[in-house]
Amino acid sequence: MGAVLGSGIGEILKLRNLISAVESLRDSSHLFLPIMASPPEVTTKNLSGKFIMNKTLSDDGDDILKLQGVSWFKRRAISMFTLTLVVKHYTDEAGLEHIDIAQTLSGGIPGTNEDRILDWEERSDNDDVFGVVIGQSKRIELEEVEDEFLKSGWTEDTVEDRTVLVIERSDTSKSGKEWKAEQTWGFEILNGERRHARHIKFTSSDKKDGPLFKHLYYDYVGTN
DSSP: OHHHHHHHHHHHHHHHHHHHHHHHHTTGGGTTSOOBOOOTTOBTTBOOEEEEEOTTTSOOOHHHHHHTTOOHHHHHHHHHOOOEEEEEEEEOTTSOEEEEEEEEEGGGEEOOOEEEETTOOOEEEEETTTEEEEEEEEEEOGGGOOOHHHHSSOOHHHHHHOEEEEEEEEOHHHHSOOEEEEEEEEEEEETTEEEEEEEEEEEETTOTTOOEEEEEEEEEEEOO
């Protein structure tokens, strides 16, 4: 018991120090990066580039993180970070489409990588924040997406090129949590500017009154 308690206190102290460090770095990592709308050549067929999550335009995801079992201290730290995505979009020699995303947090702190293969195969991943998750991804016609929130609001090029559908769910046997996150990726016109966006529908066995729906928006800052 004492060892477990001591370990817990150590983790709390680490997170407190992290929060303090992030407060001093908050939003400083992109002060000198040129923020711009996504150019027309950046599409769901060519997502390569660098993006920063726009926390002002995006919906707050703290309620989702809580349902995924993320502690208050980690959620607090996450809320203070500015997230940068460096995306490499390519097709391999076998003809499989890949979207590899390196995530960086405020101050250049490395985050969790998000690597997608658009073949609809289930793959298990041990995520530093969410634990063991099972994910699958594919390109899909928007008219084939059943949920109206996930299929609506996209630009004409997203409709033409098709959206990227990503589904992640908890490995309940290992995490003790039961949740599912469905995402569609594409582009929207928001405040007159074309932006990379993700629509998220989140369901959890711990939330009995229906799904959560979230928009995430990203500023384009240039090529890799």
